[in-house]
Amino acid sequence: MLSYRHSFHAGNHADVLKHTVQSLILQSLKAKDKAFAYIDTHAGAGCYDLQSKEMDKTGEYLEGINLLWKDSVPAGMQVYLDVLKTLNADGELRHYPGSPLLAKELCRAQDRLLLSELHPADFVLLQELFNRDRRTQANKADGFAQLKGALPPLERRGVVLIDPPYELDHEYADVVKAVVDGIKRWATGTFVIWYPVVHSNDVDFLQRKLSSAGLPGTLQIELNVLQANNRYGMTGSGMIVVNPPWKLEQQMSELLPWLVDKLGQSPEANFKLRWLSQPS
Numbered sequence: 001m002l003s004y005r006h007s008f009h010a011g012n013h014a015d016v017l018k019h020t021v022q023s024l025i026l027q028s029l030k031a032k033d034k035a036f037a038y039i040d041t042h043a044g045a046g047c048y049d050l051q052s053k054e055m056d057k058t059g060e061y062l063e064g065i066n067l068l069w070k071d072s073v074p075a076g077m078q079v080y081l082d083v084l085k086t087l088n089a090d091g092e093l094r095h096y097p098g099s100p101l102l103a104k105e106l107c108r109a110q111d112r113l114l115l116s117e118l119h120p121a122d123f124v125l126l127q128e129l130f131n132r133d134r135r136t137q138a139n140k141a142d143g144f145a146q147l148k149g150a151l152p153p154l155e156r157r158g159v160v161l162i163d164p165p166y167e168l169d170h171e172y173a174d175v176v177k178a179v180v181d182g183i184k185r186w187a188t189g190t191f192v193i194w195y196p197v198v199h200s201n202d203v204d205f206l207q208r209k210l211s212s213a214g215l216p217g218t219l220q221i222e223l224n225v226l227q228a229n230n231r232y233g234m235t236g237s238g239m240i241v242v243n244p245p246w247k248l249e250q251q252m253s254e255l256l257p258w259l260v261d262k263l264g265q266s267p268e269a270n271f272k273l274r275w276l277s278q279p280s
Contacts, residue, residue: 010048011096013263014237016068017223018163018194019102020255021239021248023080023158025190026106028245035110037158039150041178042165043100043115047087047126048093061096063225067258067262069093074258076251079106099161100126104133111135114150116143144178152186159190166195172202176209179242183215190243197224197236210240210276219244219280220272221252223259227268229239240276249273 009015010203050061054179065084073081083105087095097105100115107113113136113247117123123140139146147160162178164171172195179191195206210218224236241248263269 003120009060010098010245011050011066012193013060013223013225014064014196014234015061015096015166016064016259016263017221017237018239019080019097019099020077020259021192021221021252022099022102022161023083023106024076024102024248024251025241027079027191028159028247029159029190030108032157033110034157035112036156037110037112037114037150037153038103038107039114039147039153039157039158039160040100040103040163041116041147041161043122043126043138043143044098044119045117045122046098046101046129047125048096048098050096053215054111063095063265064263065096066093071262074255076255079276099163100136100138101129104130104136105133112153112155113137114146115139116141116146118142120137144174147178147182148185151182152189153186156188158187159192161192161194163194166198166202171207173209173274176206176213179210179215180213183242187216188243190241190245192242193240195238195240196234197222197228197238198234200228203238206240207276210242215242217222217244218242218276219249220274220276221256222272223256223263224268224270224272225260225263225265239266249275 053132069084083102115138117126126138130138162175175193182191220239226235228235252273260269260271
């Protein structure tokens, strides 16, 4: 079990991985003029102050985005870093975009964003951030429940990001069910699952269930900054992408060794890139 209120963890190594993958997928969708939908089941507050009292307690961004944002980054990460630089135009790293704000900055006028957030305080912040964006619908709702009614989207193109806090053990099973049910409604959609590496049994469950679910091509991307130990919190994180863009595997094969080198916190830092089910 993981307690993961995102305001304590924004900008850490897991965010770097998640938002790198997210930005690559959105850029791929923008290769065609036709509109697409971005659906975020656990949107959070949308933007985070890295100088807040929550950050003072953890400072996780110092070993995450802080190590990269003024560095020369590979081409595949430049769009993501450009958003950060726009949000921090004075050159001081203070504001970090959550997944919905990153999507807002990368989506076009014709694209649509559907956001869900159940935490009352985070939803107020999310609503304030998006209340003038006509492309966006933000709901105080259970993201898994809202997903059922949102698929397939009218655009017939797009991506679903599933990023629960994993505070309850059943959320791993909820994720599997949401993806399996979602693919039945929208066979060509891209579904992206973020997961923490805390207990190996939980990761094994996701891998086993999604590998045997009869899904279309499913790519697992994992960045471990420490050796897994089942005792000392999150040592890494991963993204499982169903129906990934065709270039994503190659892009991440180039980025992951660089990220291990930059963000690894021990000699045992490593990455994983493999297909749980092969694309047809």
